[in-house]
Every structure is written in structure tokens, then in C-alpha cells.
Amino acid sequence: MTRTADDTFIHQARRKQLIGCAVEVIAELGLANASTVRIAERAGVSRGVLTYHFRDRAELIEQVVQHVYALGAELIGPKMVVARSPREALLTFIQGSVELYAAHPRDMLALTEIFAGSRTERADDQRHQQEVSDLSRILLAGQEQGQFRDFDVNVMCRSIRGALDGALSHVLAGGEVEPYAAELLEIFDAATAVRR
Structure with a gap:
């Protein structure tokens, strides 16, 4: 059967819509309790409608993960492209990440629940690996250009990622966003700066 443009x-x-409902259910009930029946109920459709659009629950969950990473690319990506230096790119990444958490807390909580409740570790996810790789490139470029001091890039990447995970927990708990983001910017600007 050929689909028309309207179809x-x-x-x-x-x-x-179904991905959005899956986000809501996972964020509220956790991954284990986010059955296709519950997601279909949230959407106000039959389970058959859900399985028509997604092969199985695993495909729907994967689409939720893709959706959240796409939000990040949409919010942070354009700002990263226009960053004029590695230092500016690093600070943009940190600020943008915290802004993403504040703008889309439910989506971020759903992603956290998925990684916490699945057999796949976040560190093994290709999208996460790409994010860490991009961050490593920024840090290396900063060192090569003399903007950053000499440090272990892997350790700094893990430190930044860990601090951002802490920021997400802070935001999800209802903490203030701007002071937290400002402090992270101060911390990592100082931590990477060339010492005089």
C-alpha cells in the first residue's frame, strides 16, 4: 500500500505523539513499568495502534532515546558550531547542557530511567560515546592552541560528564538552574585554564 503525503x-x-507518551510514562513509572499497554492508554489509543507504528517495545524505547539526543543536538548544536575557540566551545557545551536539562526535564528523566533500567550501559551507547569523543576533541584542540593547560583529557572528560550528571540531578530535584550553571562554568574554566 502506497502512503499519500497526508498519510x-x-x-x-x-x-x-506516542514517543511523547512513552517519555511521560517512563519518567513517571520507570522503564520496567512502562508497558506498551500503559503507553497506549496514556495516548488514548489501543495497543494495536502502538504496535502498528512501532515493531515492538524495544523499538519504541530506542525512539525515545533518539528523541532525547535529537533535543540536545537541536538546542546545543547550533551554538557549538559558532563557538570561536575551544574555550568558548567548552563553556557553551556546559551551559547548553544545563539549559537542556532545565528545558526538558521529563525527557531527561526518561533517558536516565532507560539507561538505569536497561542492559545497555550509557557508556556503551554510540550517541554517548560520540558526545564524549566530541568533548575530547574540544579539550585536545584547546591544549594544542595553548588555551588549556596540560591535563589528562580522559580524566577531564569524565569530570565534566560527572559534573553534568550532578547538574541533571540538581535540576530534576527542582534546584535553581542559573547559579548552578554559573558555578560549573567557573569551575571548569579555572580547571582547564593555563596556569600563569
Whole structure:
């Protein structure tokens, strides 16, 4: 059966709606309790509608993960592209990450629940690995250009990632965003700066 443009638009809109409902259910109930029946109920559709749009629960969960990473790329990506130096790129990444958490807490909580409740470790996820690789490149470029001091890039990457995980926990607990982000910027600007 050939889909018309309207069918395709409706199909995509329905998939987006179901992904949004999956985000809500996972964020509220955790991954283990986010059954296709509960997600379909949240969407106000039958389970058959859900399985028409997604092969199985695993595909739907994968689409939720893709959705959250796409939010990050959409919010942070354009700002990273126009960063004029490794230092500016690093600070943009940190600020943008905290802003992402504040703008999309439910999506971020769902992602956290997925990684906590699945057999796949976040560190093994290709998208996470790409994020860490991009951060490593920024740090290395800063060292090569003399903007950053000599430090172990792997340790600094893990430190930044750990601090951002802490920021996410802070935001999800309802903590103030701006002071927290400002402190992280101060910490890592000082930690990477060339010592005089």
C-alpha cells in the first residue's frame, strides 16, 4: 500500500505523539513499568495502534532515546558550531547542557530511567560515546592552541560528564538552574585554564 503525503504526515505525527507518551510514562513509572499497554492508554489509543507504528517495545524505547539526543543536538548544536575557540566551545557545551536539562526535564528523566533500567550501559551507547569523543576533541584542540593547560583529557572528560550528571540531578530535584550553571562554568574554566 502506497502512503499519500497526508498519510505520511499523520503517521509521523502519531509516532511523535506516542514517543511523547512513552517519555511521560517512563519518567513517571520507570522503564520496567512502562508497558506498551500503559503507553497506549496514556495516548488514548489501543495497543494495536502502538504496535502498528512501532515493531515492538524495544523499538519504541530506542525512539525515545533518539528523541532525547535529537533535543540536545537541536538546542546545543547550533551554538557549538559558532563557538570561536575551544574555550568558548567548552563553556557553551556546559551551559547548553544545563539549559537542556532545565528545558526538558521529563525527557531527561526518561533517558536516565532507560539507561538505569536497561542492559545497555550509557557508556556503551554510540550517541554517548560520540558526545564524549566530541568533548575530547574540544579539550585536545584547546591544549594544542595553548588555551588549556596540560591535563589528562580522559580524566577531564569524565569530570565534566560527572559534573553534568550532578547538574541533571540538581535540576530534576527542582534546584535553581542559573547559579548552578554559573558555578560549573567557573569551575571548569579555572580547571582547564593555563596556569600563569
